[in-house]
Amino acid sequence: MNLPFIDWAWRTRGAIAIDPPLTTEETFARLKPLVDEDSTRCDYGDNTLTYVKGNPAAQDRLATFSRGVFAVEQQGGLTRLLYDVKSNALALVLLAPLFFVGFAQIAVAINHWEDRKAEAVEAKGEKAGDEEEKEPAPHHWIDEALGAPAPETLEQKKARMEQEGEQKKEKLPTTPSYVLAGLFVALYLLGRFLEPYLFRRTLRRALDLELAETADSPAETLEPGHAG
């Protein structure tokens, strides 16, 4: 789906100069560790490489930008790798706050409905809601001897709640939903700037043949007690 005015939110483009110059085949060969996974579909054109990662592994280096196009440009004896990639994860994280704000609205509606139900019961003269709170049991003598503060009496609790202005307990609290929406906004902003930077750094390392060295570490030497 093409959304040209807003796709900057989950799309990143750029170019990396390759020095010394490489042929198109050599460039794509260096990118192979990034797209050579079972879950990656690759299409090679004359000077382009299109990749789609259906369901990348957690540690896949291109897990965030899971689809895109690489193009190699040869001009005046210089080689440039152009990239144009998209991230479903960034798009979904951008939408996540809407999900949680939406859930908060559902919770508000349910709480309102619960209040109305309780009012209706009270209007009928019946006892509504929670059972009456009892005075807490006194502490065991061991706790008294060890100096644990005595349990709060109902009167003390009431006074504290009045002083702190504590609200009536809602059936479904809405604060977590709003906090989560805020966290997703913050994580989106972090990802929008961090992930393109990491993506570019990964490409540079692949082109400099640094990824081959850090590829899968050799299998552990088996010792007694190791099953493998």
Next chain:
Amino acid sequence: MAGVRVGNRIIGTEAPVTVGWENVPKVQGGPWKVAFFTYFQPASLLALLAFWYYAPNSIATAQTAIIISLSFRAFLIALEFMAPRHRSWMLTWKEAVTDLFYVGMGYTVVRMMGAYLGDDVIIEAVQGAADWSKLDWFAGMPLLIQALAISLLFDFGQYWMHRGMHNWYPLWLTHAPHHYITQLNINKGAVGNPVELFLIGLGVGGFFDFLPRAALLAGTFGLAIGTYQHINVRFNTPGWWRFLFNTTEHHSVHHSQDYEASRSNYGSTWIIFDRLFGTCVDGEAEKLGMEGGRRMTISEAMHFPFSEGYNTTKQWLRAKFHKPSAVPAE
């Protein structure tokens, strides 16, 4: 793969598993580093227990518990970056946001299910039907005994629910998405289908009357012990701790790609029930998950119990009622 015999079972024939504490690596480095990773867990547990035991009533509230819990978990996430146990379990941005989404489901959808169908509702109905009052004698016991009893009682229930999930197919369908995680990080405990998270949260604590401070102390066992089961940090955990409590080592064995290893270490905070009922395997594993480490997407995790259940039922019915027609002999 040869595997290692543990009791009647052979562990590690399908994927690498390290069995036995003597084979688990220790934290290397200077004396300060080794001291920190040796004493941090017991010291923070003791500090938190002392805090909740002595905090004035105005501070010993649920709100303080939330602040402490979030701060403690944020610190542990920072620790994962500073001292990762396995580089292959490093928390990436995408893993972090995925985990947070599941945490969010726990605070919203699962909580809603709990409010209308949870243990409190069931227990209230049982108490109402049988005209039972809460068991008041419980609140007269020393605070730490109450806290231990709450924690052990809840964990005992979780142990059997979790073991049931690994042994009864309908329950397994709800739990399977959680086993598709391929690495352990602080928030991975929240990853799974909401139905499973609802089921694993059921407890019988509501039958007992206990002091709020005891509940806060019991919560500390979960925070300062249970949280470590999903951490990507290596500790020199003391032997007594490993004997009593669940650790990331135990839980990594439970999440191993080795089928036999995954049928062990069902406890949440405590490992003693596994020791008692013969399902404990002391050791660790790095290669985690199902189907060779396939990462399950959020959408699949949401529908898996239902779609997989539907497919299995369809196949079962087909096998039962549409027997292949007999081929006439020549």
